[in-house]
Amino acid sequence: MKTLTVDLGKRSYPIYIGRGLLRQPELLRPHIPGRQVMVVSNEVVAPLYLEPVRAALEGFETAEVILPDGEQYKTLDTLNTIFDRLLEKRFNRTCTLVALGGGVVGDITGFAAATYQRGVHFIQIPTTLLAQVDSSVGGKTGVNHPLGKNMIGAFHQPRAVLADTDTLDTLDDRQLSAGLAEVIKYGLIRDAAFFDWLERHTVDLMNRHPEALAEAIERSCRNKAEVVAADEREAGQRALLNLGHTFGHAIETGAGYGVWLHGEAVGAGMYMAADLSRRLGWIGNDDQVRVGRILEASGLPLEPPRGMDPDRFLELMAVDKKVLDGRIRLVLLKAIGEAVVTDQFDPAILRATLESFCSAAA
Amino acid sequence: MKTLTVDLGKRSYPIYIGRGLLRQPELLRPHIPGRQVMVVSNEVVAPLYLEPVRAALEGFETAEVILPDGEQYKTLDTLNTIFDRLLEKRFNRTCTLVALGGGVVGDITGFAAATYQRGVHFIQIPTTLLAQVDSSVGGKTGVNHPLGKNMIGAFHQPRAVLADTDTLDTLDDRQLSAGLAEVIKYGLIRDAAFFDWLERHTVDLMNRHPEALAEAIERSCRNKAEVVAADEREAGQRALLNLGHTFGHAIETGAGYGVWLHGEAVGAGMYMAADLSRRLGWIGNDDQVRVGRILEASGLPLEPPRGMDPDRFLELMAVDKKVLDGRIRLVLLKAIGEAVVTDQFDPAILRATLESFCSAAA
Numbered sequence: 001m002k003t004l005t006v007d008l009g010k011r012s013y014p015i016y017i018g019r020g021l022l023r024q025p026e027l028l029r030p031h032i033p034g035r036q037v038m039v040v041s042n043e044v045v046a047p048l049y050l051e052p053v054r055a056a057l058e059g060f061e062t063a064e065v066i067l068p069d070g071e072q073y074k075t076l077d078t079l080n081t082i083f084d085r086l087l088e089k090r091f092n093r094t095c096t097l098v099a100l101g102g103g104v105v106g107d108i109t110g111f112a113a114a115t116y117q118r119g120v121h122f123i124q125i126p127t128t129l130l131a132q133v134d135s136s137v138g139g140k141t142g143v144n145h146p147l148g149k150n151m152i153g154a155f156h157q158p159r160a161v162l163a164d165t166d167t168l169d170t171l172d173d174r175q176l177s178a179g180l181a182e183v184i185k186y187g188l189i190r191d192a193a194f195f196d197w198l199e200r201h202t203v204d205l206m207n208r209h210p211e212a213l214a215e216a217i218e219r220s221c222r223n224k225a226e227v228v229a230a231d232e233r234e235a236g237q238r239a240l241l242n243l244g245h246t247f248g249h250a251i252e253t254g255a256g257y258g259v260w261l262h263g264e265a266v267g268a269g270m271y272m273a274a275d276l277s278r279r280l281g282w283i284g285n286d287d288q289v290r291v292g293r294i295l296e297a298s299g300l301p302l303e304p305p306r307g308m309d310p311d312r313f314l315e316l317m318a319v320d321k322k323v324l325d326g327r328i329r330l331v332l333l334k335a336i337g338e339a340v341v342t343d344q345f346d347p348a349i350l351r352a353t354l355e356s357f358c359s360a361a362a
Numbered sequence: 363m364k365t366l367t368v369d370l371g372k373r374s375y376p377i378y379i380g381r382g383l384l385r386q387p388e389l390l391r392p393h394i395p396g397r398q399v400m401v402v403s404n405e406v407v408a409p410l411y412l413e414p415v416r417a418a419l420e421g422f423e424t425a426e427v428i429l430p431d432g433e434q435y436k437t438l439d440t441l442n443t444i445f446d447r448l449l450e451k452r453f454n455r456t457c458t459l460v461a462l463g464g465g466v467v468g469d470i471t472g473f474a475a476a477t478y479q480r481g482v483h484f485i486q487i488p489t490t491l492l493a494q495v496d497s498s499v500g501g502k503t504g505v506n507h508p509l510g511k512n513m514i515g516a517f518h519q520p521r522a523v524l525a526d527t528d529t530l531d532t533l534d535d536r537q538l539s540a541g542l543a544e545v546i547k548y549g550l551i552r553d554a555a556f557f558d559w560l561e562r563h564t565v566d567l568m569n570r571h572p573e574a575l576a577e578a579i580e581r582s583c584r585n586k587a588e589v590v591a592a593d594e595r596e597a598g599q600r601a602l603l604n605l606g607h608t609f610g611h612a613i614e615t616g617a618g619y620g621v622w623l624h625g626e627a628v629g630a631g632m633y634m635a636a637d638l639s640r641r642l643g644w645i646g647n648d649d650q651v652r653v654g655r656i657l658e659a660s661g662l663p664l665e666p667p668r669g670m671d672p673d674r675f676l677e678l679m680a681v682d683k684k685v686l687d688g689r690i691r692l693v694l695l696k697a698i699g700e701a702v703v704t705d706q707f708d709p710a711i712l713r714a715t716l717e718s719f720c721s722a723a724a
Contacts, residue, residue, distance in 0.1 A: 080438055080507075087509035115477070118504060118515045142480060147449035153480045154516055 002218045006137055006225045011157045015136050017217050019210050021164035022049060022125070025056035031123055031160040034094030036061045040082060040109040041100040042069045045127050048170055053100055053125065063089045067105065071258055074104045074144045076152065082112040096121035096159075102128035102175075103135050103262075107153070110141030114156035124158045127167040129179025129213070130263050133186075133220035136161040138228050138241075149249070163221075165213045177299035178263025180205060181244070183216050184294055185270060186223040189240045192337025194219050199290070202297045239341040243331040244269030247304075250316035255305040267300030276353040277333040280345055287336050303361040310354035364580045368499055368587045373519045377498050379579050381572050383526040384411060384487070387418035393485055393522040396456030398423045402444060402471040403462040404431045407489050410532055415462055415487065425451045429467065433620055436466045436506045438514065444474040458483035458521075464490035464537075465497050465624075469515070472503030476518035486520045489529040491541025491575070492625050495548075495582035498523040500590050500603075511611070525583075527575045539661035540625025542567060543606075545578050546656055547632060548585040551602045554699025556581050561652070564659045601703040605693040606631030609666075612678035617667040629662030638715040639695040642707055649698050665723040672716035 001018035016027050037060045041050055046066050054062070065085045067078055086095070097120060099109035106124055113122035126132045142153020168176065183205075187195030197219070198205075204212035227237050247269030252260055274291040277283045292302055304313075317328055327343040328350070334340055363380035378389050399422045403412055408428050416424070427447045429440055448457070459482060461471035468486055475484035488494045504515020530538065545567075549557030559581070560567075566574035589599050609631030614622050636653040639645045654664055666675075679690055689705040690712070696702055 076438055076442055083507055083514055084509070087507055087513060115504075115514050115516055117513060118502065118517055140480065142477075145445055145449055147446070151449060151479060152445055152477050154477055155480055 002214055004218055004221050004225065006157075006221075007229045008157060013158055013160050015161040015163060015221050017132075017163045017165070017214050017221070019164070019166050019214075021162045022052040022056070022166070025058075027162055028053075028056045028098075028123065028160070031121075032057075032060065032096045033121060033159075034092075034096060036063075036089075036091045036095035037098060038063045038065065038082075038086060038089070038091060038095060039098045039100055040065045040067065040105060040112070042067045042102075042105050044069045045101040045105070049100060049125075049127060049167060053098065063091070067101075067108070069104075071104055071144070074108055076143055076145075079108055079112055079143055082109070083116060086112075086116055091116075091120075093117040093120055096123060098123045098125060100125045100127065101131075102126065103131045106131050106135040107141050107150070108143055110135075110139075110156050110158070111143055111153055114141050114154040119156065122156060122158045124161045126161065126163055128171055128175055129168055129217070130175070130182055132163040132168075132217050133179060133224070134182050136163060137221050137224040138238075149252075163217055165210045165217070168208055168213060173299060174261055174264070176206070176208070177267075178261040180216075180298040181263040181267035181270070181295070181300055183220050184298065185241070185243050185266065186220045188270060188274075188291065188333065188336060189223075189243050189331070189339035190227070190337060191219070191223050192335070194223070195294075195336055199294055202294060206297070206299065236341075239329075240331055240339045242341075243333075243339050244271075244273055246317050246328070246330055247272045247313075250313050251304050251308070253316050254308045254312060260301075260305065264301055267295050267298070268302060268304055271295055271302045272304070272353055272357055273330065273332055275356065276330070276345070276350060279349050279352060280332070283333050283335060287333070290336060304357055306361050308361070309358050310351055313354045313358070314351075364576055366580055366583050366587065368519075368583075369591045370519060375520055375522050377523040377525060377583050379494075379525045379527070379576050379583070381526070381528050381576075383524045384414040384418070384528070387420075389524055390415075390418045390460075390485065390522070393483075394419075394422065394458045395483060395521075396454075396458060398425075398451075398453045398457035399460060400425045400427065400444075400448060400451070400453060400457060401460045401462055402427045402429065402467060402474070404429045404464075404467050406431045407463040407467070411462060411487075411489060411529060415460065419460075425453070429463075429470070431466075433466055433506070436470055438505055438507075441470055441474055441505055444471070445478060448474075448478055453478075453482075455479040455482055458485060460485045460487060462487045462489065463493075464488065465493045468493050468497040469503050469512070470505055472497075472501075472518050472520070473505055473515055476503050476516040481518065484518060484520045486523045488523065488525055490533055490537055491530055491579070492537070492544055494525040494530075494579050495541060495586070496544050498525060499583050499586040500600075511614075525579055527572045527579070530570060530575060535661060536623055536626070538568070538570070539629075540623040542578075542660040543625040543629035543632070543657070543662055545582050546660065547603070547605050547628065548582045550632065550653065550695065550698060551585075551605050551693070551701035552589070552699060553581070553585050554697070556585070557656075557698055561656055564656060568659070568661065598703075601691075602693055602701045604703075605695075605701050606633075606635055608679050608690070608692055609634040609675075612675050613666050613670070615678050616670045616674060622663075622667065626663055629657050629660070630664060630666055633657055633664045634666075634715055634719055635692065635694055637718065638692070638707070638712060641711050641714060642694070645695050645697060649695070652698060666719055668723050670723070671720050672713055675716045675720070676713075 097113040248265035251265040459475040610627035613627040
């Protein structure tokens with residue numbers, strides 16, 4: 001087992017990474033300060049993994065909420081069902097919420113923990129690769145609004161994260177690839193050595209080799225933790241984590257919610273960002289080829305969905321939170337392993353990238 | 363005009379107290395960092411005070427939400443109407459929310475600011491005495507749940523508070539008295555000199571003398587700010603601010619939501635706490651008499667509503683957030699100007715207090 005500590009002063013916490021962690025109660029129990037524990041999961045994950053968690057919590061006063069599965073349930077209404085249960089069970093402000101599931105379960109449970117009685121304890125047991133490398137670090141919690149994703153939320157740090165690689169055995173292939181997109185992102189934005197390692201281990205990762213997965217998760221979380229520790233409130237460096245996300249959000253919305261997975265959209269978005277960076281002369285053609293090759297080997301799409309044109313792209317990109325005063329700010333590459341956030345680029349070159357991709361997809 | 367700075371390090375902010383502040387745009391404008399401002403008010407306060415605030419915001423991109431009046435609207439649903447408006451207007455994460463109204467408007471607007479895009483700027487313009495002396499300091503925001511008051515919320519500090527004493531001219535008498543209950547509380551828990559001053563100025567305050575009001579608001583906020591600065595997350599000292607509140611919550615619920623004002627219930631609750639403190643031998647009979655006299659002179663009730671018996675009281679008190687592991691913790695008096703939080707008292711003596719008050723009320 002690997003242990004990574006996210007350094008946030010008094011709110012520092014460990015991420016445990018490895019096999020069979022769900023069956024080790026001694027990992028979970030010391031991080032529960034009170035007697036009351038509510039496990040929040042969903043109807044897909046609970047049948048697979050709730051039992052060992054339940055066993056690990058023996059002796060605590062426990063309750064469970066099983067949410068429906070899917071991003072469309074990441075709403076204030078679903079959040080309220082967690083509050084209903086907490087209050088029915090008379091859970092007090094010393095209670096702990098445990099999120100057992102992917103990103104949706106983690107985000108909504110974290111937001112419930114951030115706001116129940118103005119904040120209670122929170123533990124994450126992410127069961128998808130994406131959640132293990134993304135939601136484990138950063139403290140972002142929240143729900144969607146009909147007019148925008150993640151528009152309602154709070155920063156709330158967990159007391160511990162258990163990333164059990166065994167849970168990835170039941171992940172479907174698309175979900176695995178979507179998680180790998182975020183893993184590749186960490187290499188691209190700030191860790192060239194990790195990118196090299198990923199190029200050599202893509203096959204192991206696609207074959208779900210546990211040691212390769214644990215290594216990829218640890219190095220991803222370490223990269224994210226370094227960014228977040230330096231910049232907890234996303235003023236500067238943290239924005240680099242959005243590589244591929246502005247293009248990606250446009251793709252997700254353009255394709256219709258839920259048609260593309262977030263990680264798939266981010267994958268294609270990173271390739272678009274690499275293309276724009278090349279057109280700006282910031283990276284070479286060979287760099288863009290490397291980006292395309294690793295994404296492809298990871299089972300990720302390189303092109304946006306059919307039917308999107310550059311104007312639609314620009315319109316959807318402008319809704320993104322990264323837009324300040326009307327200018328589109330993007331994360332672009334200066335090299336493999338080095339990204340910048342900038343609105344200093346010729347809009348005509350952005351349009352050239354969009355036209356090239358939209359015609360390739362058409 | 364008086365200016366009090368609440369010292370919270372990087373999140374320190376000023377409270378301006380005095381007459382005609384709403385008509386001084388230079389107080390409000392420097393505290394708005396972006397271009398977008400949403401004013402949230404209610405249907406009673408907006409017709410009285412929205413116009414000068416609107417005038418002060420000339421040149422900003424503004425929007426308004428007018429909520430229905432009343433504690434029964436302090437819900438997640440109402441909160442969502444604020445999010446709807448923010449997103450319809452495409453307000454971004456640099457926007458500022460201004461709460462113009464009493465405690466309900468302040469709490470719900472503050473919670474919207476805490477959670478819109480994971481936190482935006484917040485300014486408070488409290489228009490009731492209670493909100494001026496209570497919600498101005500402490501950063502508590504939130505909404506109610508059908509199963510409990512203030513069960514959903516967050517800590518979120520404002521960038522500035524404008525307490526315009528002119529807005530108290532339109533306050534009805536019961537609301538004024540309810541606000542005075544919280545003012546008296548600060549004297550009782552930690553400021554004997556302020557309590558003495560209040561005894562000498564109760565008549566001025568009841569007559570809404572602007573200088574007396576400004577003095578009472580400033581000294582109340584200063585006391586609360588000292589407590590909060592020392593203990594932002596309510597671990598220790600901050601609990602003293604709950605003098606009268608555990609009895610008070612029981613009264614509010616027992617009487618039926620909205621029949622008693624919060625401040626009225628706290629007033630009677632403080633008198634009950636004084637009675638229990640006297641029975642425990644911690645304060646003298648003369649002290650309890652002084653407490654009763656100032657509450658009465660401030661137009662506050664000394665007795666709980668008819669029809670409540672000690673068992674009902676205990677049951678309702680046990681639901682309160684201050685209960686840890688089944689023991690009722692209360693704020694009690696060691697002297698006028700000195701309170702303690704304790705569960706170290708004989709339950710039989712608590713019962714004696716409850717019996718005495720319930721039979722007096724019957």
